[in-house]
Amino acid sequence: MRFRDGQWLPAEGVRAEYAEEVYRITETPSGKGISLLCPTKKIMTRGDILNLATLSVDIEAAFDGCISVTTTHWQGAAQRGPNFELFPAGQPDIPAQITKSAKGTTLSAGSLSATVSSKPHDFDISFHSTDGSKKLTTLLNRSVGFAMNPGPTTPLATEDMSKIKHYIFTQTTLGVGESVHGLGERFTAFNKVGQKVDLWNADGGTSSDQAYKNISFWLSSRGYGIFIDTPERVELEIGSERCCRVQTSVEGQRLKWYIIYGPSPREVLQRYSILTGAPGSVPAWSFGLWLSTSFTTSYDENTVNTFLAGMKARDIPVEVFHFDCFWLKAFQWCDFVFDEDMFPDPKGQIARLKAEGTVKKVCVWTNPYLGQASPVFAEAAEKGYLLKRKNGDVFQWDLWQTGMGIVDFTNPAACKWFVECLNKLFDIGVDSIKTDFGERIPTEDVQWFDQSVDPKRMHNHYAFIYNRLVYEALQARYGANEAVLFARTATAGTQRFPLTWGGDCESTPEAMAESIRGGLSLGLSGFAFWSVDIGGFEGYPEPWIYKRWVAWGLLCSHSRLHGSNSYRVPWTVDEDDSSDEGCSATLAKWTHLKARLMPYLFSQAQHSTKNGIPLSLRALCIEFPDDPTAWTVDRQFMVGESLLVAPIFEEYGSVQFYLPKGKWTNFFTGEVKAGPAWFTETHNFGTLPLYVRENTLLVLGKAGEKRTVYDYDTDVEVRSYFAGEGTKAVLVDNTGKEVGVLEVKGGGVTGKKALKGDFVVTVVNA
Known part of the structure; x- marks a missing residue:
């Protein structure tokens, strides 16, 4: 403001x-x-x-x-909750x-x-x-100051503050050339200087200044970050009211923030994870391809079986199948019961799919809203599980679902009931939950079960308690490191409950770029894992857009095919083009590549969760903080510390990209380029600029590997890319446990005793 x-x-x-x-x-x-x-x-x-x-x-x-x-x-002034859960692993002591x-x-x-x-x-x-x-x-x-609107002309006017809005604000200086990044999954310009940013969760798609995931933390190119310690609406003027300052304001009498020193972005993010919590771990299977039914498409048991059989016939392994909204009966979202007309035997169907090996895991869509046509609505309303109005009525509106109510997670009984509903899904074979929505939480004329909370602070904080409840239910059923969400909304601390995806994007190259900016910004806000609707959510993607999206989408930490009113199985996109450049062949190539990369990806994932940094999308400035250009690049990303990816936004494959200082090797051709410099290349659909950083020992699965979960220390290929003395690669098993370390010493690679089977070590740049 x-x-x-x-x-x-x-x-x-x-x-x-x-x-x-x-x-x-x-x-x-x-x-x-x-x-x-x-x-x-x-x-x-x-x-x-x-x-x-x-x-x-x-x-x-x-x-x-x-x-x-x-x-x-x-x-x-009263200090009402809720508050962020700080130092969840304990506060380090320092005098x-x-x-x-x-x-x-x-x-x-x-x-x-x-x-x-x-x-x-x-x-x-x-x-x-x-x-x-x-x-x-x-x-x-x-x-540093306070403001009142309307401004009183005499102190006596403040006798009645109900008619006056009171704000606290601070303005930290912006240095010459300083840039500001993060603040959640924001789809606007990567550098936030010059922008007005409101931290208020909203369902606004990826083509606006609204955000599903508003995180009250920003990272500066000068070696520090600032975390604003309030879940309520925060308004920032980032070099936009005063060009040389970042103004932070909240409505109220108190404003608290933390300044976190690096000096590198890695150190800032690691310290931020101490404050709000480290990212949670995810199981190896979650890195495989997720296939969705899409949103408003028509599907039943036969459709699902046909999709999975078609993917298997085209040599495209599917790790997770996701049932989106219409696994539920129309007007009854979300009552946790499969539509018996479309799915007469969901437990049997899921068991058969897993037994046949066409899919390993199953995910279903849920949200925290109950349409009044659902049989469970009356029960939840009667027992006080739903948010109420101040007069005692259940809070309802016809936004999204007819007469829908909102589950009140400040009520312990409502939480217990919600978990019981989830457990019934787990009983029939569901392994993961897509926690959709949670952004449109009202603040006017509402009364929470916990009457000590401030409705305005609950708006953003709802994302935290909603996702935590479901995540902990999954942990209780499947184990601490086997829980996986697919969440859309988030706030500070929600990185503890992975994972999230980027929301409703259009099927356009511009939306690809928007999504990448969102993923980069979220990664600079403390989140390790992120996904996107490959092919775009809204619209009917052209085959070339689908294939270009597939290429970088399979190099995100997590990869899901999902759309709105059209399917995302590849043969429906290009009329089943069976050529090597068709959608099916392209998807198969990139899915296989990700499977081969799993020894590297899963090792890097353990490092990411330990240190609070993104696996992918990782902004270049994390790896190259002293390179001014790295702070401006918003159309490419790192996967872990060693792989650089430059997505392609043109049909005919032309792409311009930046390589920071050092020697970079093309993963596909072995060609070497030296940075810092900009380059232009042209690619078909089976490749893109995927470059390996010097001083890398890259551990890959064996040639032809198509599984997501296997022994990451067995029959592997170790590639050495200009690996100098002391270069290391940490080996982990498929549970994330460290089993060995490869290291270049005296011109050779040590630690090979940890490798099993027919492994090979290749010096790419001999």
């Missing part, structure tokens, strides 16, 4: 007041910080303290490299150090410090590395 009209004037109807000086500094009650008393005018005489607002700014050490900043106007010098008072949290200027009648708080080598950002004059 903008509080000013240009640099000099207040916005119409707004009264803003600012912390004009630091009047007093005291130690906080925790003993780990300092509290600043900041009047909203400079105190030149004793009488200046009267009829005056003040702001409190509390600065505390959280852990090494992380400091919190809390700004408060009226401290008596705060408070020192004073002629320059000011400094609070240090290990490698990060904040210094409050000692200049009289000044407001200047700088954040910097403790060793003084790196200046990060600053809170300067008129950068």
Whole structure:
């Protein structure tokens, strides 16, 4: 929200007041910080303290490299929940150090410090590395304050605050050339400088400034990140109100955020994962191809069987089959019961499919809404499992499902009932749940079962409690590391419950690019795993779009074919073109390649979850933070630390891409290119720019491998790409357990005793 009209004037109807000086500094009650008393005018005489607002700014050490900043106007305001679950694995202990010098008072949290200027009648708080080598950002004059709208003309007007909106805001400085990234799965420009961003979950598709996954964390190219510690609506003006500042504002009396020092993006993300939780692990089978029925298409048991038989006949292994919405009876979403007219024996069908080997796992679509035509609606309403209006009525509207209600997950009984419904699905052979929706959570005229929560804070937070409940139900049934969601909505901390996909994209090259920007941004927000609707959700993809999408979609961490009103099995897209360049052959090639990459992918996945970094899509700036171009590239990505992918957006295969500094080897041809430089290539549908970074030992499954789950240390091919002394590759089994380490020593590869069967080591660049 903008509080000013240009640099000099207040916005119409707004009264803003600012912390004009630091009047007093005291130690906080925790003993780990300092509290600043900041009047909203400079105190030149004793009488200046009267009829005056003040702001409190509390600065505390959280852990090494992380400091919190809390700004408060009226401290008596109630602090209602819900709140983010911070430090789920425990808060690391660090003693705060408070020192004073002629320059000011400094609070240090290990490698990060904040210094409050000692200049009289000044407001200047700088954040910097403790060793003084790196200046990060600053809170300067008129950068911390509160605003009221409409602006009262007299303090007496604040007697009735029901008619006045009150905001707290801070403005951190933007350095010359600094870029800002993350803030969830955002489909707008990769660098957020110049944008207004509202953190408010919405079902807006991939072609707008709305986002399904709003994450209140952003990453700066200057070596730090900021996490805003509130699930309510946060409005950011990122170099858009003041070109040299990032303004963060919330409606209320209090704003808290954490600044996290790197200096590299890897270190920032790793520390962010300490604060909000590390990404959860996913099983190896989830990396295989997922095939969906699509959304509004007509399908029954025979359709499903035909799809899977057709994929098997075309040598396209399907790991997971997904039943989308119409496994349920029309108007009865979501009552957890297969439509008996279309699926008379779902348990038997699932068992037969698995026994025949046409599919390994089954996923079904669910959401937390109940249409009133569903038989379970009356039960849920009677027992108080649904969100209510303030007058006691069940909250209903005709948005999405007729007269639908919303499951109230603040009610423990409702949670237990919901899990019981899920368990009935698990009993018939369902292995995974697509947790769709959860964005359109109302905030007006609602009463939650837990009356202590603030409806406005529940809007975004609902995504967390919804996905956690389903994820933990899957864990309880199948084991801690066997749980997999396919979720659309998220908030900070939801990375603990993988995985997510990118929502409703169109079947166009522009939507491919939008989706990639969304995946890159989510990866820079602490999420390790991500998928996309291959071929696009809306519309009928042209065969060339489908094939270009398949190529990079199979190089995402997770890969699903899904559409809206048209099928995504390849033979329906191109009239069953049986040539080597047809959709079926193209999908088979890329599915087989992903299977061969599994020893590398699954090893990198363990590293990603341990360190809070994305497996894919991984922005180039994570691997090459000192390369300015890497912070601008938004049409390509890394898969793990060693593979670079440049998707193709043109029918005839022309693509321009960037390679950072070093030697890069074409995975398919062995051709070597040297960066940093831009290149242009032309590809058919069976290849794209897939380049291997130097100093890589790439472990692949054997030639011809088509399975997703196998022994990743047996019969493998180890390729050496300009691998110098000390280059390593960690070997894991198909549960993610480390079983050995290959390392280049003395010109050879050591650790080969961990390899089994007929393995081969190839020096590609001999």
